[in-house]
Amino acid sequence: MIDLKSLREDPDVARASQRARGESPGLVDRVLDADARRRALLTEFERLRAEQKEVSRSVGKASPEERSAILGRAKELSDHVKAAEADADRARDDLDRLVAGFPNIVLDGVPAGGEDDYVVLRTEGSPRDFAAEGFTPRDHLEIGELLGAIDTERGAKVSGARFYYLTGIGARLELALLNAAIDKALAAGFTPMITPTLVKPEIMAGTGFLGAHADEIYRLEADDLYLVGTSEVALAGYHSREILDLSAGPKRYAGWSACYRREAGSYGKDTRGIIRVHQFHKVEMFSYAPIEEAEAEHARLLAWEEEMLAAAGLPYRVIDTAAGDLGTSAARKFDCEAWLPTQGRYLELTSTSNCTTYQARRLGIRERTLSGTRPVATLNGTLATTRWLVAILENHQLPDGSVRVPEGLRGYLGGLEVLEPAAPVTA
C-alpha cells in the first residue's frame, strides 16, 4: 500500500512511477479524488458523532421533565450519525479498492519499460567453452537421469506435469545446497526459520501477491488458505501488526520452505526438466529495516546472493529489472542469472526486491522511533533454490556424464568431489 500523505503532497512522483511501469498515471488522480471525498465525509461523521455523544450523556442526568425532549433530539441525531457513518464507510471502501490496486512507487534509477528493458549491471565468471573441451554438453535432465538424480516421468505419473522426484544423489545435492545456504545466512546474522506454507488470505494479500499475479497462486478453497510461492510470505506475515525495535539494525530471517506455483500462462515454456515446476524448495532471506537503510540492505542481500553463486561455482550476470517487470510490492529488483550452456542463455537463480514500506503498510509492521511509530521497509532475496541444480549440473558436467561438485558444496556431501553416473531406479 502506498503512502497517501506523500501521494497528496507530491503526486508527480507517483505519476512518473506509473509511467515507468507502463501503467496509468491517471490512477493517481482517481486516488486523490477518492481520498479527498473520504476525508470530507469522515469529518462530517465525526462532527455529528461528537454531538450525539454529548446529547446521549446528558440523557442520564436529565430531569424527568426534560427527558423526553432530549430523547427525541438524541433519536434524531442517531439517525443522522448512522447515515453519515455509512457514507464515510462507503467512501473509505472506494478509496481502499483504488489503493489496493496501486503498485509500489519505483525508486530513482530503475530502468523504465517492460520485461526486456532490464539493464545488465555486470557479468561474473566466464562460461566454459565446451567446443574447445571437445564435447557437447548434456542438458540438466539428461545428466540428472544418468546420475539417478532426477525422475520427471514418475513425477508426472504421480502428480502431473511439472512435478518431479529428486532421487539418491539428487536429493542429497539439494539438501547440500540448501544447507550451504542456511550456513551462509547464519554467518550473515540471519535467524533460520522453517515457515508455514499455508497462509491466510490477509497475509497473502498483504505481501502483494493477490494483485496482478493472483492466478499464479494455489488456493485451498475448502479452508480459505493459500499455498505460498515463497517463504517471503510467511516471513513478512511473521511480524504483521507488530511494532518492532530496529534500533540495533535490521531484523534478518532466513526461511526454508517448500514453494508452490501454478505456472498458469507458462504453457509450453521450460517444459523439460526441473527449470519451471509447481513445487520446489528455497532458502530465502528476509529483512525488516528502517527505511533509510533499505537501499544499503538491498545491496547487502545482493552481495550475499553472489557469495552463494560463487560457492556453487556458477558464471552469472546481475540485472536491474525494469519497472514494468517488478512485482506489485517491489520498488527495485535485482536478479542474478546463471549461464545455461545447453540453451545459450541466462537463467534466473536469485531475485532480491526492496519493497520499501509497501508490504509493511498493508501488514501493519511498524518500528518505534523517538518521534513515534512508522512503517518499516521489507526486503527479500534468494539464497538457493531447487532450480540451482539445473545450473550446477550443466556447468560442472564432465564428458562421461559425471559432475564435478563445486568446492563450496563438498563439505555438505561428505567431501564428495564427483557425482558419478548410477544405475537408474528401475521397477
Place this chain on the structure above:
RNA sequence: GGAGACGUCGCAUAGUCUGGUCUAGUGCGCAUCCCUGCUAAGGAUGUGACGGGGCAACCCGUCCGUGGGUUCAAAUCCCACCGUCUCCGCCA
C-alpha cells in the same frame, strides 16, 4: 469431533451479573523530575495505537479478540466467528 473456561490501553489485573458517573481504575514496568548523596528507599508527573483538523503546544473521532445486532447510549446485553487453556473422543 464433543463439553467447559477465558480473551480489557507493554505485563498483570478491576470493571461485565444490575448499560449512562468508564472521558476504562489499580499495581508492575518504563521515562522525566524532585528529595536524598551514593549501586537503597520515598515523592511528583507522564506513560498506547490509528485516522482527521491546526500541522507547534491543542482539539475531535475510532479502538476493551474480530465482525454484526439491540439501544438515545454498549467493555457491559444478544448473535456469529477467531484464538488460548482444560477435559473427553478419534487419529498418528
